[in-house]
Amino acid sequence: MSDALLPPIGMLAELTHRCPLQCVYCSNPLELLKADRELSTDAWLALFEEAADLGVLQIHLSGGEPTLRPDLEQFVSCLARRGVYTNLITAGVGIAEGRLERLRDAGLDHLQLSIQGARAATTEKIGNHRGALEKKLDVARKVVELGLPLTINAPIHRHNIEEVPAFIDLALSLGAQRLEIANVQYAGWALLNRNVLMPDRQAVERQVAIVEEAQARLQGIMAIDFVAPDYFAVYPKPCMGGWARDAFMVAPDGKVLPCHAAATIPTLHFERFGEASLTDIWVHSPAFNAFRGDDWMLEPCRSCDRKEIDWGGCRCQAMAIAGNAAATDPACIKSPLHDRMAALIGEANAVAPSHAEDFRYRRIGRT
Amino acid sequence: MESRQRAIVSDQSRPQLKRYARLQYDPVRSAWALLSPEKVFWPDEVSLDILRLCDGRHTVLQIVSELAGQYDAAREDIAPDVEEFLQEWSDRFLVTL
Numbered sequence: 001m002s003d004a005l006l007p008p009i010g011m012l013a014e015l016t017h018r019c020p021l022q023c024v025y026c027s028n029p030l031e032l033l034k035a036d037r038e039l040s041t042d043a044w045l046a047l048f049e050e051a052a053d054l055g056v057l058q059i060h061l062s063g064g065e066p067t068l069r070p071d072l073e074q075f076v077s078c079l080a081r082r083g084v085y086t087n088l089i090t091a092g093v094g095i096a097e098g099r100l101e102r103l104r105d106a107g108l109d110h111l112q113l114s115i116q117g118a119r120a121a122t123t124e125k126i127g128n129h130r131g132a133l134e135k136k137l138d139v140a141r142k143v144v145e146l147g148l149p150l151t152i153n154a155p156i157h158r159h160n161i162e163e164v165p166a167f168i169d170l171a172l173s174l175g176a177q178r179l180e181i182a183n184v185q186y187a188g189w190a191l192l193n194r195n196v197l198m199p200d201r202q203a204v205e206r207q208v209a210i211v212e213e214a215q216a217r218l219q220g221i222m223a224i225d226f227v228a229p230d231y232f233a234v235y236p237k238p239c240m241g242g243w244a245r246d247a248f249m250v251a252p253d254g255k256v257l258p259c260h261a262a263a264t265i266p267t268l269h270f271e272r273f274g275e276a277s278l279t280d281i282w283v284h285s286p287a288f289n290a291f292r293g294d295d296w297m298l299e300p301c302r303s304c305d306r307k308e309i310d311w312g313g314c315r316c317q318a319m320a321i322a323g324n325a326a327a328t329d330p331a332c333i334k335s336p337l338h339d340r341m342a343a344l345i346g347e348a349n350a351v352a353p354s355h356a357e358d359f360r361y362r363r364i365g366r367t
Numbered sequence: 368m369e370s371r372q373r374a375i376v377s378d379q380s381r382p383q384l385k386r387y388a389r390l391q392y393d394p395v396r397s398a399w400a401l402l403s404p405e406k407v408f409w410p411d412e413v414s415l416d417i418l419r420l421c422d423g424r425h426t427v428l429q430i431v432s433e434l435a436g437q438y439d440a441a442r443e444d445i446a447p448d449v450e451e452f453l454q455e456w457s458d459r460f461l462v463t464l
């Protein structure tokens with residue numbers, strides 16, 4: 001590795017896999033952990049303290065549904081005391097009265113709310129939860145009322161891609177400062193449901209035009225971040241900003257991973273917090289070092305001038321589609337397997353409309 | 368609900384860092400960091416000097432004078448850069464004008 005190893009800036013804490021919703025696009029692993037596998041309050045607090053010592057400046061509190069942890073306020077105030085920026089990533093369903101105030105008072109910096117459809121029926125269908133949208137809208141209004149900055153996250157796929165304009169209007173009317181139009185990444189449950197989630201190319205092109213127009217129109221009014229759909233891409237994304245480069249994540253049982261799908265790479269072993277310290281894992285874990293920098297790269301990445309832009313793309317997508325985690329991400333046009341992406345789109349688009357809603361909902365203990 | 372219009376910088380704006388954007392010294396990296404909902408920024412010396420004056424009391428005009436003094440430079444040379452910087456940071460929702 002050429003560069004000196006720097007401390008991590010960001011961390012995603014998946015506090016629990018439990019969730020009141022069952023979204024078909026969920027990026028959590030298929031083998032979801034039950035509550036009895038979750039780290040204790042004290043273990044999370046110790047982990048957060050060490051993360052702050054290590055140099056982490058921003059922590060995304062996520063899940064599953066993080067508000068199911070009754071100790072969430074304690075985590076937020078511990079991090080606030082350490083000057084770490086906290087972002088709560090919630091589905092906004094089942095949040096008890098008074099909870100958001102308490103989180104704000106504990107020092108929460110920002111809240112990101114996922115909305116599965118701009119229409120109530122779509123949100124219900126995708127998350128398999130009656131009345132979910134109304135609850136989410138209540139949460140959004142409350143967050144803005146409390147003076148917390150709000151991001152709306154809209155995960156996009158075939159069943160809601162035509163609702164993008166409605167998502168933009170909804171986020172504006174709610175007073176969100178930022179909207180994420182995030183095309184689903186096919187990992188975890190989304191990979192299992194890929195054939196019923198993949199949009200077609202025309203819909204993707206329409207969506208890109210709509211988003212670009214809105215970004216220009218709403219400059220300085222509301223930020224719209226666009227997460228492009230990998231399967232339709234020319235170049236891959238710099239997944240996690242590069243493997244173990246400036247961020248990492250922790251699963252509910254304390255397993256420390258470079259990204260949320262890393263456990264799908266069977267050759268790598270990941271340690272749990274407690275078996276080793278965060279610092280040890282960040283610096284010495286063979287799994288973290290496996291794809292750091294560019295020494296591990298094969299052609300065409302090795303001699304490509306974009307290698308420090310996208311770091312060869314996503315290792316887990318290379319694993320899933322090329323069968324080799326060290327391969328060039330097939331989302332890249334230079335990958336010899338790039339055609340495979342188009343073939344997978346074709347396969348998905350061939351699913352008959354009568355089977356388009358054969359969803360495999362996300363449930364603990366069931367695939 | 369807040370009015371949803373783009374704020375445009377003027378001489379008389381009194382810029383202020385948003386409540387949810389935090390400028391803090393990071394002892395691990397010995398550098399000033401600006402923490403915001405999505406990103407951590409590492410402002411350079413000049414940006415830091417501007418941001419420190421974004422206290423909701425100084426007008427843009429006063430910020431320019433202050434910096435012209437500090438850098439021993441002409442106000443006309445500094446003003447466009449300061450205004451451009453503030454407009455950009457306002458458009459990123461980090462500064463209120």
Ligand code: SF4
Binds near residue numbers: 019027063064114127
């Ligand atoms: S994607 Fe849906 S099911 Fe998965 S954690 Fe988020 S809200 Fe829960």
Ligand code: SF4
Binds near residue numbers: 335
């Ligand atoms: S060949 Fe590798 S480094 Fe070059 S653009 Fe494609 S994925 Fe990125």
